[in-house]
Amino acid sequence: xxxxxxxxxxxxxxxxxxxxxxxxxxxxxxxxxxxxxxxxxxxxxxxxxxxxxxxxxxxxxxxxxxxxxxxxxxxxxxxxxxxxxxxxxxxxxxxxxxxxxxx
Numbered sequence: 001x002x003x004x005x006x007x008x009x010x011x012x013x014x015x016x017x018x019x020x021x022x023x024x025x026x027x028x029x030x031x032x033x034x035x036x037x038x039x040x041x042x043x044x045x046x047x048x049x050x051x052x053x054x055x056x057x058x059x060x061x062x063x064x065x066x067x068x069x070x071x072x073x074x075x076x077x078x079x080x081x082x083x084x085x086x087x088x089x090x091x092x093x094x095x096x097x098x099x100x101x102x103x
Contacts, residue, residue: 001037004028004049004098008040010071015047015102019071023062023095025086030054030098049100060091069099 004022006014013019030036034051062078072078083089 001035002028002030003037003039004030005039005041008043008045011040011043011045011047013071014038014049017102019069020101021066021069021097021099023066023070023082023097025089025093025095027056027096028098035103036100048103050103051098051100053099054097056094056096058091059089059093059095062095066097 006022010019030051032051032054036049036051038047038049040046059082062075062082064075067073067075067078070078070081072081082095086093089095
């Protein structure tokens with residue numbers, strides 16, 4: 001089974017259904033309908049998620065729906081988090097999205 005790593009701060013938001021998408025700079029080659037093990041390094045916590053939809057968009061096209069799916073309250077919060085993780089992002093950077101649900 002493939003794995004997808006998340007920061008430990010996202011464990012509860014994922015379990016609670018507040019975070020239903022992850023944006024990644026690298027293509028993780030996950031397929032719609034695939035079951036993946038979500039891991040939270042350093043915690044021993046895991047859960048299984050099913051990939052519902054995949055795709056990509058440029059950083060500049062992140063919208064309010066992405067903010068909601070990512071579990072953030074504002075576009076500024078999401079953009080700041082993405083820039084913290086991927087400091088070399090610019091408006092043309094391609095980000096892959098993976099929408100999921102917990103099994």
